[in-house]
Amino acid sequence: DAKTTQPPSMDCAEGRAANLPCNHSTISGNEYVYWYRQIHSQGPQYIIHGLKNNETNEMASLIITEDRKSSTLILPHATLRDTAVYYCIVRVADTGNQFYFGTGTSLTVIP
Amino acid sequence: NAGVTQTPKFQVLKTGQSMTLQCAQDMNHEYMSWYRQDPGMGLRLIHYSVGAGITDQGEVPNGYNVSRSTTEDFPLRLLSAAPSQTSVYFCASSRGGFGETQYFGPGTRLLVL
Numbered sequence: 001d002a003k004t005t006q007p008p009s010m011d012c013a014e015g016r017a018a019n020l021p022c023n024h025s026t027i028s029g030n031e032y033v034y035w036y037r038q039i040h041s042q043g044p045q046y047i048i049h050g051l052k053n054n055e056t057n058e059m060a061s062l063i064i065t066e067d068r069k070s071s072t073l074i075l076p077h078a079t080l081r082d083t084a085v086y087y088c089i090v091r092v093a094d095t096g097n098q099f100y101f102g103t104g105t106s107l108t109v110i111p
Numbered sequence: 112n113a114g115v116t117q118t119p120k121f122q123v124l125k126t127g128q129s130m131t132l133q134c135a136q137d138m139n140h141e142y143m144s145w146y147r148q149d150p151g152m153g154l155r156l157i158h159y160s161v162g163a164g165i166t167d168q169g170e171v172p173n174g175y176n177v178s179r180s181t182t183e184d185f186p187l188r189l190l191s192a193a194p195s196q197t198s199v200y201f202c203a204s205s206r207g208g209f210g211e212t213q214y215f216g217p218g219t220r221l222l223v224l
Contacts, residue, residue, distance in 0.1 A: 043201050043215025101153035
Protein backbone atom coordinates (compact mmCIF):
# COMPACT_ATOMS: atom_id res chain seq x y z
CA ASP A 1 0.00 0.00 0.00
CA ALA A 2 1.15 3.55 -0.80
CA LYS A 3 2.56 5.62 2.04
CA THR A 4 1.06 8.94 3.02
CA THR A 5 2.51 12.18 4.35
CA GLN A 6 0.49 14.54 6.52
CA PRO A 7 1.45 17.64 8.51
CA PRO A 8 1.71 16.75 12.20
CA SER A 9 -0.58 19.54 13.37
CA MET A 10 -2.90 22.32 12.18
CA ASP A 11 -5.14 24.97 13.71
CA CYS A 12 -8.45 26.20 12.39
CA ALA A 13 -10.81 28.94 13.61
CA GLU A 14 -14.25 27.78 14.65
CA GLY A 15 -16.79 28.23 11.86
CA ARG A 16 -14.15 28.34 9.13
CA ALA A 17 -13.32 25.55 6.71
CA ALA A 18 -10.59 23.16 7.78
CA ASN A 19 -8.48 21.91 4.88
CA LEU A 20 -6.33 18.92 5.76
CA PRO A 21 -3.76 17.90 3.12
CA CYS A 22 -2.35 14.46 2.41
CA ASN A 23 0.41 13.51 -0.01
CA HIS A 24 0.40 10.03 -1.52
CA SER A 25 2.76 10.35 -4.48
CA THR A 26 3.26 6.57 -4.86
CA ILE A 27 -0.44 5.74 -5.06
CA SER A 28 -1.36 3.12 -7.63
CA GLY A 29 -4.38 3.03 -9.86
CA ASN A 30 -6.50 0.69 -7.74
CA GLU A 31 -5.78 2.30 -4.37
CA TYR A 32 -8.42 4.31 -2.57
CA VAL A 33 -7.90 7.25 -0.24
CA TYR A 34 -9.57 6.87 3.16
CA TRP A 35 -9.94 9.36 5.97
CA TYR A 36 -10.57 8.49 9.60
CA ARG A 37 -10.43 10.65 12.68
CA GLN A 38 -9.82 9.96 16.34
CA ILE A 39 -11.24 12.25 18.96
CA HIS A 40 -9.23 12.18 22.17
CA SER A 41 -9.32 8.79 23.92
CA GLN A 42 -11.99 7.39 21.58
CA GLY A 43 -11.81 4.78 18.85
CA PRO A 44 -11.22 6.04 15.29
CA GLN A 45 -14.24 7.07 13.24
CA TYR A 46 -14.67 6.68 9.49
CA ILE A 47 -15.14 9.96 7.62
CA ILE A 48 -15.00 9.43 3.88
CA HIS A 49 -13.16 7.65 1.08
CA GLY A 50 -12.69 7.98 -2.68
CA LEU A 51 -10.82 6.66 -5.70
CA LYS A 52 -10.42 9.56 -8.14
CA ASN A 53 -13.59 11.61 -8.13
CA ASN A 54 -14.30 14.17 -5.46
CA GLU A 55 -16.62 12.89 -2.78
CA THR A 56 -18.93 14.58 -0.30
CA ASN A 57 -21.00 13.29 2.57
CA GLU A 58 -22.65 14.78 5.64
CA MET A 59 -19.34 15.03 7.46
CA ALA A 60 -16.81 16.26 4.91
CA SER A 61 -15.64 16.62 1.33
CA LEU A 62 -12.68 14.83 -0.22
CA ILE A 63 -10.82 16.50 -3.07
CA ILE A 64 -8.37 14.28 -4.98
CA THR A 65 -6.01 15.88 -7.49
CA GLU A 66 -6.19 14.78 -11.09
CA ASP A 67 -2.86 12.92 -10.88
CA ARG A 68 -4.07 11.36 -7.58
CA LYS A 69 -0.78 12.14 -5.87
CA SER A 70 -2.43 14.23 -3.17
CA SER A 71 -5.80 14.90 -1.60
CA THR A 72 -7.48 17.33 0.78
CA LEU A 73 -10.12 16.62 3.38
CA ILE A 74 -12.41 19.60 3.88
CA LEU A 75 -14.54 20.15 6.97
CA PRO A 76 -16.72 23.02 5.71
CA HIS A 77 -17.61 24.65 9.02
CA ALA A 78 -15.30 23.40 11.73
CA THR A 79 -16.63 23.16 15.27
CA LEU A 80 -14.84 22.55 18.55
CA ARG A 81 -16.03 18.93 18.36
CA ASP A 82 -13.94 18.48 15.21
CA THR A 83 -10.74 18.76 17.26
CA ALA A 84 -9.13 15.36 16.65
CA VAL A 85 -6.33 13.50 14.94
CA TYR A 86 -7.11 12.92 11.27
CA TYR A 87 -5.64 9.94 9.47
CA CYS A 88 -5.20 9.68 5.71
CA ILE A 89 -4.85 6.07 4.54
CA VAL A 90 -4.25 4.75 1.05
CA ARG A 91 -4.94 1.16 0.21
CA VAL A 92 -6.55 -1.24 -2.18
CA ALA A 93 -10.24 -1.67 -1.40
CA ASP A 94 -10.51 -5.45 -1.23
CA THR A 95 -10.31 -8.19 1.34
CA GLY A 96 -7.01 -8.97 3.03
CA ASN A 97 -4.33 -6.28 3.03
CA GLN A 98 -3.80 -4.54 6.29
CA PHE A 99 -4.84 -1.02 7.24
CA TYR A 100 -1.90 1.22 8.20
CA PHE A 101 -2.91 4.33 10.13
CA GLY A 102 0.30 6.34 10.49
CA THR A 103 0.49 9.30 12.89
CA GLY A 104 -2.03 11.62 11.20
CA THR A 105 -2.65 15.38 11.59
CA SER A 106 -3.70 16.77 14.94
CA LEU A 107 -6.35 19.41 14.17
CA THR A 108 -7.19 21.96 16.84
CA VAL A 109 -10.28 24.09 16.30
CA ILE A 110 -9.87 27.40 18.09
CA PRO A 111 -12.88 29.32 19.46
CA ASN B 112 -27.25 -1.98 17.81
CA ALA B 113 -24.56 -1.65 20.43
CA GLY B 114 -21.88 -1.68 17.71
CA VAL B 115 -18.46 -2.79 18.91
CA THR B 116 -18.05 -3.25 22.65
CA GLN B 117 -14.86 -3.84 24.60
CA THR B 118 -14.25 -4.93 28.17
CA PRO B 119 -12.68 -3.99 30.45
CA LYS B 120 -12.23 -0.24 29.99
CA PHE B 121 -9.15 -0.16 32.22
CA GLN B 122 -6.83 -2.86 33.54
CA VAL B 123 -3.66 -2.93 35.58
CA LEU B 124 -1.51 -6.07 35.42
CA LYS B 125 1.74 -7.17 36.94
CA THR B 126 4.50 -8.47 34.70
CA GLY B 127 3.91 -12.12 33.90
CA GLN B 128 0.18 -12.11 34.53
CA SER B 129 -2.23 -13.23 31.86
CA MET B 130 -5.52 -11.73 30.80
CA THR B 131 -8.05 -11.62 28.00
CA LEU B 132 -9.38 -8.46 26.42
CA GLN B 133 -12.92 -8.98 25.22
CA CYS B 134 -14.40 -7.64 21.99
CA ALA B 135 -17.89 -8.21 20.65
CA GLN B 136 -19.91 -6.82 17.77
CA ASP B 137 -23.59 -7.20 16.96
CA MET B 138 -23.50 -6.09 13.31
CA ASN B 139 -22.83 -9.57 11.87
CA HIS B 140 -19.51 -8.34 10.49
CA GLU B 141 -17.10 -10.90 9.07
CA TYR B 142 -13.89 -8.90 9.62
CA MET B 143 -12.61 -8.15 13.10
CA SER B 144 -9.24 -6.82 14.14
CA TRP B 145 -7.18 -5.68 17.11
CA TYR B 146 -4.95 -2.59 17.16
CA ARG B 147 -2.72 -1.08 19.78
CA GLN B 148 -1.96 2.60 20.12
CA ASP B 149 1.03 3.91 22.00
CA PRO B 150 1.48 7.57 23.01
CA GLY B 151 2.20 9.81 20.02
CA MET B 152 1.85 6.97 17.57
CA GLY B 153 -0.79 5.81 15.18
CA LEU B 154 -2.62 2.52 15.42
CA ARG B 155 -0.73 -0.68 14.73
CA LEU B 156 -2.49 -3.89 13.73
CA ILE B 157 -1.94 -6.86 16.06
CA HIS B 158 -4.15 -9.65 14.70
CA TYR B 159 -7.19 -9.85 12.50
CA SER B 160 -9.86 -12.33 11.47
CA VAL B 161 -11.73 -12.66 8.20
CA GLY B 162 -14.40 -14.91 9.66
CA ALA B 163 -15.15 -17.46 12.35
CA GLY B 164 -12.31 -19.94 12.65
CA ILE B 165 -9.85 -17.85 10.62
CA THR B 166 -7.22 -15.54 12.08
CA ASP B 167 -4.00 -13.98 10.83
CA GLN B 168 -1.14 -11.88 12.13
CA GLY B 169 -0.85 -8.15 11.70
CA GLU B 170 2.10 -5.82 12.08
CA VAL B 171 2.88 -6.47 15.77
CA PRO B 172 1.57 -9.95 16.76
CA ASN B 173 4.27 -11.08 19.21
CA GLY B 174 3.01 -11.65 22.76
CA TYR B 175 -0.64 -11.87 21.75
CA ASN B 176 -2.97 -14.72 20.84
CA VAL B 177 -6.42 -14.62 19.28
CA SER B 178 -9.19 -17.01 18.32
CA ARG B 179 -12.52 -16.54 16.56
CA SER B 180 -15.01 -19.23 17.55
CA THR B 181 -18.07 -17.10 16.72
CA THR B 182 -18.81 -14.25 14.34
CA GLU B 183 -19.61 -11.95 17.25
CA ASP B 184 -16.58 -12.36 19.50
CA PHE B 185 -12.85 -11.82 18.98
CA PRO B 186 -10.90 -11.98 22.26
CA LEU B 187 -7.25 -10.94 22.55
CA ARG B 188 -5.11 -12.89 25.00
CA LEU B 189 -1.94 -11.79 26.70
CA LEU B 190 -0.31 -14.97 28.02
CA SER B 191 2.50 -13.31 30.01
CA ALA B 192 2.14 -9.55 30.20
CA ALA B 193 5.20 -7.34 29.78
CA PRO B 194 5.61 -3.58 30.43
CA SER B 195 6.07 -3.11 26.68
CA GLN B 196 2.43 -4.14 26.27
CA THR B 197 1.25 -1.06 28.18
CA SER B 198 -0.97 0.58 25.60
CA VAL B 199 -4.51 1.39 24.52
CA TYR B 200 -6.12 -1.47 22.64
CA PHE B 201 -8.84 -0.98 20.06
CA CYS B 202 -11.02 -3.62 18.47
CA ALA B 203 -12.65 -2.98 15.10
CA SER B 204 -15.05 -4.76 12.79
CA SER B 205 -16.13 -4.35 9.19
CA ARG B 206 -18.62 -6.00 6.92
CA GLY B 207 -16.06 -7.05 4.36
CA GLY B 208 -12.36 -6.44 4.13
CA PHE B 209 -10.29 -3.56 5.47
CA GLY B 210 -11.51 -1.46 2.57
CA GLU B 211 -14.98 -1.45 4.05
CA THR B 212 -15.81 1.08 6.72
CA GLN B 213 -14.29 -0.06 9.99
CA TYR B 214 -16.20 0.45 13.22
CA PHE B 215 -14.08 0.81 16.33
CA GLY B 216 -14.78 0.05 19.94
CA PRO B 217 -14.11 2.52 22.77
CA GLY B 218 -10.77 0.96 23.68
CA THR B 219 -9.17 -0.81 26.65
CA ARG B 220 -6.41 0.99 28.54
CA LEU B 221 -3.85 -1.49 29.84
CA LEU B 222 -1.02 -0.75 32.26
CA VAL B 223 1.56 -3.45 32.92
CA LEU B 224 3.73 -2.84 35.95
